[in-house]
Amino acid sequence: MSDGGATTNGASGLEPVIGLEIHIQLATATxxxxxxxxxxxxxxNTHTCPVCLGLPGxxxxxxxRAVHFGLMIGLALGSELAPRSIFHRKxxxxxxxxxGYQISQYDEPLCRGGRLGEVxxxxxxxxxxxxxxxxxGASGRIHGSDESIVDFNRGxxxxxxxxxxxxxRSAEQxxxxxxxxxxxxxxxxxxxxxxxxxxxxxxxxxSVRPTGSQELGVKxxxxxxxxxxxxxxxxxxxIARQAKVIEAGGTVEQETLHFDPGSGSITSLRSKExxxxxxxFPEPDLVPVAIDDAMIAAARADMSELPADRAERFERELSxxxxxxxxLAFQGELGDYFEAALAAGADPSPPAQMLANWISxxxxxxxxxxxxPAESNVSPAALAALVGILAAKQVTVxxxxxxxxxxxxxxxxxxxxxxxxxxxxMDGGEELAAAVAAALAANPDAAQRxxxxxxxxxxxxxxxxxxxxxxxxxxxxxxxxxxxxxAG
Amino acid sequence: MSAELLSLSxxxxxxxxxxxxxxxxxxxxxxxxxxxxxxxxxxxxxNCFTWVADGLDGAGNRDRAAPLNGVPLAVKDLFxxxxxxxxxxxxxxxxxxxPYTATAVERxxxxxxxxxxxxxxxxxxxxSSTENSAFGPARNPWDRGRVPGGSSGGSAAAVAAGLAPWALGTDTGGSIRQPAALCGVVGMKPTYGSVSRYGxxxxxxxxxxAGPLTRDVRDAALLLSQxxxxxxxxxxxxxxxEPVALPSAERLDGVRIGVPGELTGEGIExxxxxxxxxxxxxxxxxxxxxEEIELxxxxxxxxxxxxxxPAEASSNLARYDGVRYGLRASEPRDxxxxxxxxxxxxFGAEVKRRVMLGTYAxxxxxxxxxxxxxxxxxxxxxxxxxxxxERVALIAxxxxxxVAFALGSKTGDPLAMYLNDYCTVPMSLAGIPAISIPCGYSxxxxxxxxLAGPAFSENALLDAAHALxxxxxxxxxxxxx
Numbered sequence: 001m002s003d004g005g006a007t008t009n010g011a012s013g014l015e016p017v018i019g020l021e022i023h024i025q026l027a028t029a030t031x032x033x034x035x036x037x038x039x040x041x042x043x044x045n046t047h048t049c050p051v052c053l054g055l056p057g058x059x060x061x062x063x064x065r066a067v068h069f070g071l072m073i074g075l076a077l078g079s080e081l082a083p084r085s086i087f088h089r090k091x092x093x094x095x096x097x098x099x100g101y102q103i104s105q106y107d108e109p110l111c112r113g114g115r116l117g118e119v120x121x122x123x124x125x126x127x128x129x130x131x132x133x134x135x136x137g138a139s140g141r142i143h144g145s146d147e148s149i150v151d152f153n154r155g156x157x158x159x160x161x162x163x164x165x166x167x168x169r170s171a172e173q174x175x176x177x178x179x180x181x182x183x184x185x186x187x188x189x190x191x192x193x194x195x196x197x198x199x200x201x202x203x204x205x206x207s208v209r210p211t212g213s214q215e216l217g218v219k220x221x222x223x224x225x226x227x228x229x230x231x232x233x234x235x236x237x238x239i240a241r242q243a244k245v246i247e248a249g250g251t252v253e254q255e256t257l258h259f260d261p262g263s264g265s266i267t268s269l270r271s272k273e274x275x276x277x278x279x280x281f282p283e284p285d286l287v288p289v290a291i292d293d294a295m296i297a298a299a300r301a302d303m304s305e306l307p308a309d310r311a312e313r314f315e316r317e318l319s320x321x322x323x324x325x326x327x328l329a330f331q332g333e334l335g336d337y338f339e340a341a342l343a344a345g346a347d348p349s350p351p352a353q354m355l356a357n358w359i360s361x362x363x364x365x366x367x368x369x370x371x372x373p374a375e376s377n378v379s380p381a382a383l384a385a386l387v388g389i390l391a392a393k394q395v396t397v398x399x400x401x402x403x404x405x406x407x408x409x410x411x412x413x414x415x416x417x418x419x420x421x422x423x424x425x426m427d428g429g430e431e432l433a434a435a436v437a438a439a440l441a442a443n444p445d446a447a448q449r450x451x452x453x454x455x456x457x458x459x460x461x462x463x464x465x466x467x468x469x470x471x472x473x474x475x476x477x478x479x480x481x482x483x484x485x486x487a488g
Numbered sequence: 489m490s491a492e493l494l495s496l497s498x499x500x501x502x503x504x505x506x507x508x509x510x511x512x513x514x515x516x517x518x519x520x521x522x523x524x525x526x527x528x529x530x531x532x533x534x535n536c537f538t539w540v541a542d543g544l545d546g547a548g549n550r551d552r553a554a555p556l557n558g559v560p561l562a563v564k565d566l567f568x569x570x571x572x573x574x575x576x577x578x579x580x581x582x583x584x585x586x587p588y589t590a591t592a593v594e595r596x597x598x599x600x601x602x603x604x605x606x607x608x609x610x611x612x613x614x615x616s617s618t619e620n621s622a623f624g625p626a627r628n629p630w631d632r633g634r635v636p637g638g639s640s641g642g643s644a645a646a647v648a649a650g651l652a653p654w655a656l657g658t659d660t661g662g663s664i665r666q667p668a669a670l671c672g673v674v675g676m677k678p679t680y681g682s683v684s685r686y687g688x689x690x691x692x693x694x695x696x697x698a699g700p701l702t703r704d705v706r707d708a709a710l711l712l713s714q715x716x717x718x719x720x721x722x723x724x725x726x727x728x729x730e731p732v733a734l735p736s737a738e739r740l741d742g743v744r745i746g747v748p749g750e751l752t753g754e755g756i757e758x759x760x761x762x763x764x765x766x767x768x769x770x771x772x773x774x775x776x777x778x779e780e781i782e783l784x785x786x787x788x789x790x791x792x793x794x795x796x797x798p799a800e801a802s803s804n805l806a807r808y809d810g811v812r813y814g815l816r817a818s819e820p821r822d823x824x825x826x827x828x829x830x831x832x833x834x835f836g837a838e839v840k841r842r843v844m845l846g847t848y849a850x851x852x853x854x855x856x857x858x859x860x861x862x863x864x865x866x867x868x869x870x871x872x873x874x875x876x877x878e879r880v881a882l883i884a885x886x887x888x889x890x891v892a893f894a895l896g897s898k899t900g901d902p903l904a905m906y907l908n909d910y911c912t913v914p915m916s917l918a919g920i921p922a923i924s925i926p927c928g929y930s931x932x933x934x935x936x937x938x939l940a941g942p943a944f945s946e947n948a949l950l951d952a953a954h955a956l957x958x959x960x961x962x963x964x965x966x967x968x969x
Contacts, residue, residue: 050588054807056581057568057590057687061723089803091850093827100806150811279850281859284693284800285685286723 014246015211016239017219018174018204019122019166022181023159024191025129025199026069031156032128033060033103040197044151052156054098059285062087066158067110067289069190070126071299073160074111076188076306077121083291085110085125087283092276095150096130103128104161106280110289117180117308117330120165131155154198160190166205166216171235175228176330178202183307183332195227204235207252208242217242218252222259223269234259237266310335318342318352327360333372334359340380341387348394350387358387362401366408377411378404386414398471399423426472432465435473436481439464451486458482490518494968498653498707499734502557512550512558515653516602519560520547522651523605526969534627534636534969536646538565539573539606547602554600555714561601562652564643565609567593567698568687572603576689577611577639579622580808580815580834590687591719592656592698599714604652607642611836612805613663613691615639616908619899620838627895628671629967630933634892637667637908643701644671650968654711655701660691661793662888662912664699665924669887669936672926672964674708674953675701679943680919681726683712684719690804692797693724695916703964705925705954709734712946733947735954741775743952745939746880748783751911757890759930764886767927767937770959771884776952781876781883785868789914792869794906795849795862796917801839802846808834841902870918877942882952885911887924887936915940923953926962934962 030037034051050058074081088106105125114121132154137146162181168174182193182200193200202225207217222238225231237259242252254272259265305313311329314320320328328335338359342352350358363373363383370376373383386407390400395418406417418424426432439461440447449457458479465478493515496504504510523540526533541547541560550558563569566576568586575581589597597603610620618626618641626641628634629649636645640657644667647655657664659677668675676699683698690696700711713732719725747768752761768778810816810830817833820826835843849858876883889910898905915922920943927937937956941949 050586053812055568055586055588055813056574056576056584056689056807057566057586059686059722061721091803091806093806093809095809095811095823098807098812100809101803277852279803279847279852279855281799281803281850281855284724285690 013211014208014243016169017166017207017209017216018168018235020164020174021203022162023201024185024193026066026158026160027191028063028065028158030063032063032066032158033156038157039153042153044153047153053152060103062286062289063158066126068299070110070124070160071296072188072190072303073124075299075303076184077114077116079111079114079121079124081111081291081296082108084288086288087286088280089283091279095148096133098155103283116184117177119167119177122163122165124160124162127159127161129154129157129159171232174235175232178228178231180307180330183330186332187304187306202231206235206238208239208246218254220252221256223256224258230261233264237264241266307332320353320356324353324356324360328356333374337373337380341384344381344384346381346384346388348388348392350384351391354391355384355387358383362404376408378407382407382414389414393425395423395425396471396474402471423472425474426469432473432477433481435465435468436478436485440485447486493518494650497703498559499710501653502559505552505557512552513544516544516547516550516560519604519652526651534629534645534649535624536608536626536642536651537605538575538608538623541604548597549600550602551600556600558600558602559653560604561596562605562607562643562646562655563593563603564640564657565606566613566658566689567656569593569603572606577609577621577623582815584814588687591684591721592715596714607646607655609642610639611839613639613658613660614838614842616666616905618642620836622836625895628892629969630672630892634894637670637892639663640701641667644668644673644675647673647701647703648964648967654707656698657701658688658696658698660695660797661916662909664701665912665922665938666888666908668701668924670892672934672967673701673703674705674925676708676712676923677921678712678946679921681724682716682728684722684725686719686721692800693804694800695797705735705950705957709950728946729944730947735950737951737955738958739775740771740952740955743776743882744779744880745771745776746779746781746876746883748781748786748883748885750783750786751885755889755910756886760886760890760935763928763930763935764937767960768884771956774955774959779880781880783872783876783914785865785872786914788865789869789917790906790910792862792865793913793917795858796866798842798846799849799859802843805843866917869914873918873920881948883940885938887911887938891930891933891935911938919943921946921949923949925953925957926964927960
């Protein structure tokens with residue numbers, strides 16, 4: 001089984017159906033059921049107590065802040081908030097689970113239903129994270145390791161688990177939707193949603209079915225995808241694997257799978273027969289979570305503008321195209337950069353749509369792996385100034401791109417770069433007319449062909465002018481002058 | 489002097505200390521030496537204790553001005569006590585030293601009851617005879633050939649034998665009341681939630697409740713008054729609507745006492761019923777009015793209990809996996825081998841039986857038939873009590889169906905052992921308070937009478953028990969060794 005690559009669609013007559021289960025570590029001060037601080041990267045087992053170590057006699061007490069964050073998530077997703085929800089115990093043995101059960105929610109979760117973008121939400125519930133296991137030895141997995149060590153700092157961290165309906169149809173769509181979810185959670189301030197640090201984790205339930213069918217195929221659950229890139233790759237690979245099985249006349253087995261991002265391979269963790277019987281039952285150490293109007297009002301009061309609302313505002317107030325508005329709002333860091341640039345007070349000021357285009361096109365296209373332009377050398381104020389002088393025709397598009405390259409490489413101010421490099425646009429006066437005349441003289445063959453009606457032959461002449469003026473000339477004006485001088 | 493000191497109840501001793509007539513150190517030393525002697529005697533003694541304080545050095549709060557005036561306390565093994573072995577009677581926790589102290593013990597220590605000893609118990613509180621202890625059975629001071637009851641058998645025997653002034657126990661289905669009855673002492677299980685469970689090594693979370701085992705009702709009230717209260721570390725704990733008061737009632741005028749036919753007939757030994765009936769007549773002579781009542785679902789309580797308690801236990805005991813503390817099987821081949829051998833070697837037969845029972849009851853496809861149905865029975869039982877308390881203030885039953893039985897006589901028959909809880913389990917399922925007081929003898933052994941009241945009726949219960957105790961004038965001094 002390898003990372004096959006191509007998405008299986010139309011051609012083979014199979015349609016992928018994907019649902020996601022997302023775990024989000026909540027950014028509370030303390031753990032879900034005890035008062036230990038949350039931490040990341042601290043020395044192992046320094047944030048522990050009898051409760052999160054599962055010592056005999058210890059008891060959990062639910063973190064009110066986590067419930068508050070859960071309600072904010074429910075409100076943001078348009079979920080129905082349960083007036084009364086209860087915790088259950090999910091029983092299984094594993095060394096990262098000190099009590100032998102995880103406190104989670106089962107048939108009475110905090111939030112039910114809802115929608116984000118084109119994807120329906122099934123439920124949102126609260127639970128506690130497991131501890132972190134490190135397997136020492138060659139295999140890196142528990143089987144075949146020399147020894148395994150446990151760090152309980154992470155154990156008991158509050159998690160919100162968000163389960164979608166199976167509404168996604170491709171790996172790319174899943175990746176894009178997950179970015180929207182991440183931005184929404186980041187905007188709410190309920191989580192760091194950092195995949196590398198594990199504060200955002202996603203499992204995918206994947207099946208394929210004949211295109212047009214309403215029945216769901218047998219699904220597999222794909223685990224351990226800890227970056228957006230791996231999620232899309234993993235889902236693509238699993239869709240391809242299932243399609244191959246079906247096309248060969250086989251049937252997909254229900255199982256839990258592990259995606260290895262290094263090799264791109266998919267291996268079985270456990271089959272349906274090996275599936276755990278979690279023996280869920282109501283957690284007798286906790287009382288039901290009762291939600292009242294005051295708690296809902298408090299959650300609502302703590303919510304800032306959500307990505308969907310932001311996109312709507314960009315359209316309404318700034319007249320951005322719907323596409324630009326969503327692109328900026330759904331990738332919150334682009335939206336934040338955009339708003340910072342608008343607020344920088346550049347003179348001449350950049351038109352909003354042009355600024356949006358430059359952020360989502362010119363700038364983002366030059367950032368490589370970097371997701372957030374604010375982390376680049378180009379400050380929002382610098383980009384605003386650049387787009388401002390471009391709009392005022394003080395530089396040409398070509399010159400503006402040159403300035404942007406300089407900004408990305410070294411930072412700085414556009415005006416200073418324009419000055420130092422002599423990139424200011426030429427007005428249409430004597431200097432440009434002379435440059436055009438020189439270009440015509442240097443390209444007599446091309447000039448002749450243009451005279452004979454071959455419009456395409458103008459290219460080398462324009463190119464000559466641009467080279468000589470180092471991109472400062474306005475292309476439209478150059479074309480006009482060529483036509484004028486040839487006619488003259 | 490020590491014979492006289494020994495004859496004092498805990499409350500009387502506290503009064504003497506407060507008055508400056510006796511020193512708390514003297515009292516501590518007297519009991520410490522008695523407890524240490526029992527521990528040193530091993531099988532020749534009563535085997536009440538799993539740990540006894542070394543001496544005055546390091547012993548807890550003996551402030552004579554504190555509410556409990558320095559009267560030392562024996563504590564059931566399953567309460568976590570910082571740096572002191574807390575093993576819940578199990579080999580799997582042998583030598584386990586917790587890094588913290590249970591809230592109830594902490595409160596009592598703060599109120600001036602220094603820790604005297606830890607008491608023997610059935611493993612993880614599963615049993616009615618203390619024979620399931622990994623540290624050997626405790627014995628009944630009235631007859632060393634008989635069991636002290638359980639699971640708080642060590643606490644009950646220690647108080648009865650005068651090896652501790654008073655003791656802390658826990659009750660899940662009768663584990664305070666039944667050993668109190670079999671040892672001729674007072675034992676009370678308060679309303680579920682009134683005492684914090686934080687630091688109590690769990691058996692069945694929705695039923696476990698701490699309470700006092702004492703020589704008399706007044707001692708029980710005094711000890712309970714310093715244990716109760718909401719605890720931020722226990723989400724199920726609650727504040728009683730009024731403080732626990734020391735009882736003073738001498739009459740029962742106008743108190744309507746219900747006698748449920750279901751718990752006072754079949755299955756109860758004749759001698760026990762006789763003593764029970766005689767005690768009821770005494771109650772009437774104090775002015776009480778008796779009324780026959782029905783608790784129609786009570787006969788099903790034991791069945792429901794033996795689904796619910798093992799279900800919770802199967803989960804509560806999952807943490808004993810050899811990873812972090814307690815026993816770990818040596819040289820395991822792999823993880824599964826470590827789990828299975830650790831638990832195979834560490835748990836006793838009764839614990840394994842209940843873990844398997846509970847695991848089965850919760851398993852997919854059986855949950856509704858067992859756990860779900862048992863929960864519905866539990867609700868019905870609570871409704872039975874609520875209906876009964878519309879008509880009567882208190883309910884009286886024998887505490888246990890028999891007097892103390894011979895060691896080993898029921899160990900081969902788990903169901904016979906489970907029947908010990910027949911009269912006490914309904915109150916546990918309903919979460920209501922109940923107290924057992926000695927009410928007479930059968931075959932020369934103590935018989936217990938149980939009084940139960942609605943939730944939060946601790947003071948009414950203590951008052952009634954006090955008046956009846958006074959009239960019955962049970963003499964427990966014969967058991968003191």
